[in-house]
Amino acid sequence: MRYSRKEMKIRVDYNNMMSAVLGRAHGITATDLENVAERADRAFNAVVAKSGIGMMGWTKLAAGQDDVVEDIIATAKQVRRDCEYFVVLGIGGSALGPIAAFRAIKHLHYNDLKKSKRRGPKFYVEDNVDPERMAALLDVIEPEKTIFNVITKSGSTSETMTQYLVINDILKKVLGDKAKDHIITTTSRTKGNLIKLSQKEGYKTFYIPDGVGGRFSELCPVGLLPAAVLGIDIRGLLAGAKFMQELCDNPNMKRNPALMSAALMYIAMTKYGKNISVMMPYADSLQYIADWYAQLWAESLGKNKTLDGKACNVGQTPVKALGVTDQHSQVQLYTEGPFDKVITFIGVDSYRTDVTIPGGCEEIPDVNFLSGHTMSELIKAEQKATEYAVTKAGKMNYTITLPVVNEFTLGQLLMLFMMETAYCGEMLNIDAFNQPGVEEGKNATYALLGRGGYEEKKQELDSAPAKQSKYII
Numbered sequence: 097m098r099y100s101r102k103e104m105k106i107r108v109d110y111n112n113m114m115s116a117v118l119g120r121a122h123g124i125t126a127t128d129l130e131n132v133a134e135r136a137d138r139a140f141n142a143v144v145a146k147s148g149i150g151m152m153g154w155t156k157l158a159a160g161q162d163d164v165v166e167d168i169i170a171t172a173k174q175v176r177r178d179c180e181y182f183v184v185l186g187i188g189g190s191a192l193g194p195i196a197a198f199r200a201i202k203h204l205h206y207n208d209l210k211k212s213k214r215r216g217p218k219f220y221v222e223d224n225v226d227p228e229r230m231a232a233l234l235d236v237i238e239p240e241k242t243i244f245n246v247i248t249k250s251g252s253t254s255e256t257m258t259q260y261l262v263i264n265d266i267l268k269k270v271l272g273d274k275a276k277d278h279i280i281t282t283t284s285r286t287k288g289n290l291i292k293l294s295q296k297e298g299y300k301t302f303y304i305p306d307g308v309g310g311r312f313s314e315l316c317p318v319g320l321l322p323a324a325v326l327g328i329d330i331r332g333l334l335a336g337a338k339f340m341q342e343l344c345d346n347p348n349m350k351r352n353p354a355l356m357s358a359a360l361m362y363i364a365m366t367k368y369g370k371n372i373s374v375m376m377p378y379a380d381s382l383q384y385i386a387d388w389y390a391q392l393w394a395e396s397l398g399k400n401k402t403l404d405g406k407a408c409n410v411g412q413t414p415v416k417a418l419g420v421t422d423q424h425s426q427v428q429l430y431t432e433g434p435f436d437k438v439i440t441f442i443g444v445d446s447y448r449t450d451v452t453i454p455g456g457c458e459e460i461p462d463v464n465f466l467s468g469h470t471m472s473e474l475i476k477a478e479q480k481a482t483e484y485a486v487t488k489a490g491k492m493n494y495t496i497t498l499p500v501v502n503e504f505t506l507g508q509l510l511m512l513f514m515m516e517t518a519y520c521g522e523m524l525n526i527d528a529f530n531q532p533g534v535e536e537g538k539n540a541t542y543a544l545l546g547r548g549g550y551e552e553k554k555q556e557l558d559s560a561p562a563k564q565s566k567y568i569i
C-alpha cells in the first residue's frame with residue numbers, strides 16, 4: 097500500500113517543554129538549547145558515523161531487507177493458510193515489539209472476532225514464565241493447529257528456552273516427527289543454542305542480524321514475521337521507518353524530530369532533574385507502544401559507566417500510562433506532585449472509527465451536554481485538557497501526533513524513538529546498546545538453576561549476606 101508522506105507525517109510539538117510556555121523556573125530556555133547545540137551536533141555525527149556498524153545494524157533495516165521481506169511474506173501466507181493459532185515464545189525485545197505492533201494495527205478484540213472477520217490465526221505472545229500463564233495458553237490453543245515462533249537473539253535466554261522446551265515436548269507427544277513443522281525460529285545465525293537446535297531439528301529459521309539488539313529488533317524478522325502473519329503491511333511499516341530516518345538525516349536540530357527530542361530530554365534530565373519519563377498515549381491501540389518504549393529507554397540509557405570508562409549513574413525511569421484511563425489514577429500526581437518528570441503525550445488526529453454519543457438524558461443538562469458529540473471529540477478534549485492542566489502546573493510535557501494509526505505512522509513512531517535513544521545515548525556519553533544489568537540477572541539465574549560454567553557465580557550468590565528474620569514481618 098502507498099502512503100502520502102505529506103498527509104501521514106507524524107508531528108512532534110514541544111511547546112510545553114519551553115520556558116516561553118512554562119516560565120523560566122520550569123521550562124527549557126533558548127539558551128539551554130544553545131548550550132547543548134554542540135553536544136547535539138556531536139551526537140548527530142556519531143550516530144551517522146556508527147550507522148550500520150557494531151550494534152547500530154538496526155539503522156539499515158528499513159531499507160535493506162528485500163529478500164528477507166519476501167521470505168517473510170511467503171512464509172506468513174502459508175502460516176495464515178495452515179494454522180489457527182500463532183504463538184510467539186520470547187521475552188523482552190523479542191516480545192514487546194510484536195505485542196506493540198499487533199495492538200496498534202489489528203482490531204482491539206482481534207482474538208475474539210469470528211474467523212471470517214479475523215482472517216488470520218489467533219495471536220498470543222508468551223513473554224513470561226509464569227506457570228499459570230503457560231497453562232492458560234495451553235487451555236485456549238490446540239498445539240496441532242498452532243505455529244510457535246521461538247524468538248531469541250542470544251539463543252540462550254532461560255525464559256524463552258523454557259517455553260520452547262515445554263512446547264516442543266507437547267508437540268512431539270502429539271505430532272511425533274511432524275512437530276518440527278510447527279516451530280519457526282528467529283535467532284542469531286552465528287551465536288547461541290537455538291540456531292544449533294534449529295539446524296538439528298530442521299526448523300524454518302529467520303535470522304536476527306548481529307548488529308540488531310533485542311529492543312531495536314522490531315523491524316527485523318523478530319517483529320516482521322508475527323506482523324506479516326497477522327496481515328500487517330510490513331512494507332508500509334518499513335517505509336514509515338525509512339521516512340523517519342530521512343527526516344533524521346537533517347543535522348539541524350530544529351528540523352530533526354529525534355535529535356530535538358533527545359536534546360530536550362537530555363536537558364530535562366541533566367539540568368532540570370527530570371528522572372522520570374511518562375508516556376501517555378491517548379489511544380488504546382498505542383497502549384503497548386509505551387511498554388515497548390519503556391524497555392528501549394530504560395535498558396538503553398540506564399547505565400553506570402561512560403564510554404570512556406568513568407563511573408556515572410544515568411537514565412530516566414519510564415512510566416507507562418494510558419489516556420484517558422490514567423487521568424483517573426496517575427494524573428493527580430503528574431499535576432500536583434514533584435517536578436521530576438517529562439510527560440510524552442501521544443495523540444491521533446483521526447481515530448479509525450467513531451461513535452456518536454446518543455441522547456437519552458435530556459432532562460439532566462449535566463449529562464445531556466455529552467450527547468451529539470463523538471467519542472473521538474471527547475477523548476481529544478480530555479487529552480487537550482490534561483495537557484493544559486499539567487502545563488498550567490509547570491510540568492514539562494510534549495505531544496507526538498499521528499494523523500492516523502497505520503503501518504506507515506507506526507513505522508515512523510518506532511524509528512523516532514530508536515533514533516532519539518541513539519542520540520540521547522551519545523549525548524549522555526554512554527553505550528546505549530549494551531545491557532550488562534540484564535546480563536547480570538540472566539547469569540544469576542543460570543547459576544541458581546545449576547547451569548554448567550556458572551559455578552563461580554553460584555558461589556558469589558551463596559556468599560551474599562543472608563536475609564535477617566528481624567527484617568521480615
Ligand code: PA5
Pocket residue numbers: 187188189190247248249250251252253256309310311312395531534
Ligand atoms: O534488549 C535486549 O537485548 C534484551 O531485553 C533482550 O531482548 C531480552 O533479554 C531477550 O533476549 P533474547 O532475545 O536474547 O532472548
